[in-house]
Amino acid sequence: MTTSPIVSLRAVSKRFATVQALDGVDLALRPGEVHVLLGENGAGKSTATKVLAGLEAPDDGGIVLDGDPVVMRGRADSIRRGVGLVSQSGSLIGGLTLVENLLLTHTSWFARRSTAVDMLHRAADAAGITLDLDTPAHALGVAQRQLGELAIALAQGARVLLLDEPTSALGPHEIGGLFARLRQLAESGVAILFITHRLSEMRQVADVATVLSHGKVSLHGSVSETDDDTLLRAMTGELPPRAVERPHRTVGPVLLRLAEVTAAGPERVPLRSVSIEVRGGEILGVLGVAGNGQRTLAEVAAGVLTPSLGSVQTSRDVAYVPETRSDGLLPDMPAKRSAVLRRLTEPAFARLGVLDDRAAGRFAAELFDRYDVRPRDPEVPAALLSGGNQQKLLVGRELDGAPRIAVLHGPTQGLDVRATEAVRTEIRHAAEEGTAVLLVSSDIDEVRGLADRLVVLFDGRVADQFDAADFDATRVGRAMAGLPTTAADHQ
Ligand SMILES: Nc1ncnc2c1ncn2[C@@H]1O[C@H](COP(=O)(O)OP(=O)(O)O)[C@@H](O)[C@H]1O
Ligand SMILES: [Mg+2]
Incomplete structure (x- = not known):
């Protein structure tokens, strides 16, 4: 019997x-x-959540809440009706703390700030989340922002969580923790809709699955009764290609070097005396739970941030895919502008400082084809591309033309199976062409599959490092969680 x-x-x-x-999408979210x-x-996943959250109005069809048809009149209305949203792009206001963000949605509810602090603490506690309530949102790591949004949704009294x-952006221990909370919340009667590209994750937490393909439901069923191949076929219409192993090659001279670097960046945790070297043709993977200094490390390596101590050898020819992709795009301009951003000083694209619009358009069209950026329209403002398509545009632009160094922070973040493989192939290709690649990611499988060597960051320090051949998932998981890495303990 279903509820x-x-x-x-x-x-x-x-x-x-x-x-x-x-x-014509049908989707039912049940308590528990x-x-x-x-x-x-x-495929339309974010749009479906936005319709449920009152952020987009359907052209056709409607929403049924507690058995009755309703019209969600904007976000305030859906919050009042108990729909909580942790959105893909994040909806926190960067300059405000979590408490202030909560107050903002409910000015009339809380006479005093202390009430809001209280509610947020209680919601976070109930969900087993530890939060920094008084740091401006922009200074929190991605994981903290997401968990913060989750706590805010709970404090708002959500019965449905999207x-x-x-x-x-989370590591395995944090994901495990989040899943435990989600299961608890479901058991207390909350209905949860969860979007992910990782099938193994879905199997840990989900009861039922709906697959969207080009805006239509292509499959709906119980997770335990549906195998991965069936799900992948429903998503893509075919099975995606398997990644090819990268042959081991000799590598070139050190192109990127950080020596004893200490730096205060955008994260709460500074980088503390970190030394790394990346040779031409080599991929160094940096693993860690978001917020442990990776972003600062990436910014220093990309030459965006100057360290307070230590020395940096980098290059002007450095490709950089930042953690927050909007930082690398011109959101309101036609996407072709974003596509040529790295090339603006080249005579092929700019004469006397004036952008050659047609050349930009041709370049962008080719890039859109190669990276399957959809829609295939370089005139669309970059902000209107879906998150995954923005990411494809950004990575494609940065890796184009074999840069000397590439600093890639979560390059496949939010990409589907097919796009992920395309990006990974380009990363391998760049390394084969001699690029020194610094790959920062919280996706263990990704780093394992690509990197020649790995470092694990915890609390701003290198907690562990080893060759890819010596990879050990338990050891990595422990290092990412700040637990001692067994045996010799590297002293
Ligand atoms: N505000 C918008 N304006 C124009 N196109 C949009 C807008 N929002 C989404 N789209 C388009 O709708 C399609 C579905 O997007 P989205 O729901 O974000 O997909 P998903 O979350 O599954 O990646 C994409 O082609 C996207 O480019
Ligand atoms: Mg989306």
Whole structure:
């Protein structure tokens, strides 16, 4: 026997200009159930959550809440009706703390700040989350921001939780913790919708799955009764290609070197006396739970941030994919502008400081083809591309033309299976061309599959390092969690 849903989409359609983002979608979220929503980039997953959260109005079809048709009149209305959202792009206001962000949504509810602090503490405690309530959101790591949004949603009294790719920046211990909370919340009667690209993750936490493909539901079923190949086929229409192993090669001279670098960056944790070297043709993987100094390390390596101590050898020819992709794009301009951003000083694209629009358009069209950026329209403002497509554009632009050094922070973050493979192939290709690659990621499998050597950052320090051949998942998991790494303990 199944319980009746708290909220459902009924035959919802939504069109944006030329794209049919949702096409007759049915989706029912039941209390006690974790429902995973799968699909390639651009399949319509975020749009479906936005419709449920009152951020987009359906063109056709509607929403049923507690058995009755409703119209969600914006976000404030959906919050009042108990729909909590942890959005893909994040909805916290950067300059404000978590407490202030909560106050902002409910000015009338809380006479005093202390009430808000209290509610947020209680919500976080109940969900087993530790939060820094008084740091401005922009200074929190991605993981803390996401957990902060989750706590805010709970403090707002959510009965339905919509989580749009909440795990892309978390490490295995944090993901395990989050999943335990989600299960607890589900058991207390909350309905949870969870978006991820990682099938193994989905199997840990979800009861039922819905797959979207080009805006249509292509599969719906219980997770335990559906195998991975069936899900992948429903997502892509075919099985995605397997990655090829990268042959071991001799590597070139050291191109990127940080020696005893101490730096205070955007994270709460500074980088403390970190030394790394990356040779031409080599991929150095940096693992760690978001917020342990990786972002600062990436910024120093990319030459964006100057350390307070230590020395840095980098290059002007450095490709940089920052953790927050919007930092690398011109959101309001046609996407072709973002596509040529690295090339603006080249005569092919700019004469006397004036951008050659047609050359930019041709370059962008080729890049869009190579990286399968959808829609194939370089005139669309970059901000209107879906998150995954923005990422494809950014990585493609940066890796184009074999840069001397590439600093890639979460380059496949939020990408679907097919796009992920395309990006990984380009990273391998760059290394083969002699680029020194610093790959920062919280995705262990990704780093393991690509890197020649690995370092693990914890609390701003190198907690462990080893060759890819000596990879040991338990050891890495422990280092990422700040636990002693067994045996010799490296002293
Ligand atoms: N505000 C918008 N304006 C124009 N197109 C949009 C807008 N939001 C989403 N889209 C398009 O709708 C499609 C579905 O996007 P989205 O729901 O974000 O996909 P997903 O979350 O599955 O990656 C994509 O092609 C995207 O480019
Ligand atoms: Mg999305």
